[in-house]
Amino acid sequence: MTVNQRLTLGFGLLLGVILLISLFAWRSLEQSDAAMKTIYEDRTVPMGQLGDIRYLATRDRVILAEAAHSGDATQAAQRLEEFSKNRAQANTTWAAYMATYLTPEEAVLAKKHLAEMGAYVDQGLMATAEALRRADYDGARTLLDTKVSTLSPAAQDSLNALLDLQVRVAKETYDDASATNRSRLTLIIALGVASGVLATVMTxxxxxRIGGQLGAEPHELAAIANRIASGDLTLQTALRAGPQGSVMNAMLSMRQTLNDLVHMVREGVDSVATASGQIAQGNVDLSARTEEQASSLQQTAASMEQLNTTIQSTAGNAQN
Structure with a gap:
């Protein structure tokens, strides 16, 4: 595997872990946002709606009591007008509440409250309002003391049960979201530690691996290569052998090979110089011997000439 492939694989694994951590973090934030949204939309808003319904129910009882005890037709008319507006607002608010998400338990409580609040409003508040419209103030007071007082606790209790459920479910939702966030945070931390360990191990x-392949630092290899290129082969002490197959080891082998080659060339040059000297000395010796032989020949020729002269002289004497 090449260095580029190793680096690509290492950084690819690290990037994958980082992306996985990012995915978990994004998912955790998304779930937290969903939990906060449901706490607000399905618990906080309904809590406000139920609070408004409870306030309107209490307010209607108060204004009807004021109208019944005042005995004044004008004040009664004003209170009845406010009562009608409150009832319309209460019905609208209840419809909006029923449009939110209801847990199974909440649906049962809502059904129970609807029946009890319906009895409280129809048999108590509406009946009292009708008596006031007829100017039957005594009848209105009687209804307030009997029907309204009797039916109010059940309607209020069921409404309070719905309010308590909102708080409890909101807390449960928050606790679940917190537990999920803690578990995901633990997982993210674990993945972060794992990515750190992986990055360290890969590094x-x-x-x-790269150091083993190089056998030295890149700047050291560059300096040594430049020295060898300039002809400096005296690097035995400065050059340390790297692992087998490393660039440093190859450069050591190259330096040794070049050094051996230079020694071989030097020895060859010395041999040629020695042979040339020997040839020159042989030529000198040959020249000397040649001169000696030439001198001997001259002496021989002189002797022959002298002998010839002697022979001729002897022959002349013999003829005489």
Missing amino acids: LLITR
Whole structure:
């Protein structure tokens, strides 16, 4: 596997872990946002709606009591007009509440409250309002003391049960979201630690592998290569052998090979110089011997000439 492939694999794994952590973090934030949204939309808003309904029910009882005890037709008319507006607002608010998400338990409580509040409003408040419209103030007071007082606690209790449920379910939703966030945070931390360990291991492995292949630091290799290129082969002490197959080891082998080659060339040059000297000395010796032989020949020729002269002289004497 090449260095580029190792680096790509290492950083690819690290990037994958980072993306996984990001995905978990994004998912955790999304779930937290959903939990906060449901707490607001399905619990906080309904809590406000139920609070408004409870306030309107209490307010209607108060204004009807004021109208019944005042005995004044004008004041009664004003209170009845406010009562009608309150009832319309209460019905609208209840419809909006029923449009929110209801848990199974909440649906049962809502059905119960609707029946009890319906009895409280129809048999108590509406009946009292009708008596006031007829100017039957005594009848209105009687209804307030009997029907309204009797039916109010059940309607209020069921309404309070719905309000308590909102608080309890909101807390449960928050606790579930917190537990999920804690577990995801633990997982994110674990993945972060794992990515750190993975990055450290990959860095050490890649560094060790590349360092093993180089056998030295890049700037050291560059300096040594430049020295060898300039003809400096005296690097035995400065050059340390790297692992087998490393660039440093190859440069050591190259330096040794070049050094051996230079020695071989130098020895060859010395041999040629020695042979040339020997040839020159042989030529000198040959020249000397040639001169000696030439001198001997001259002496021989002189002797022959002298002998010839002697012979001729002897022959002449013999003829005489």
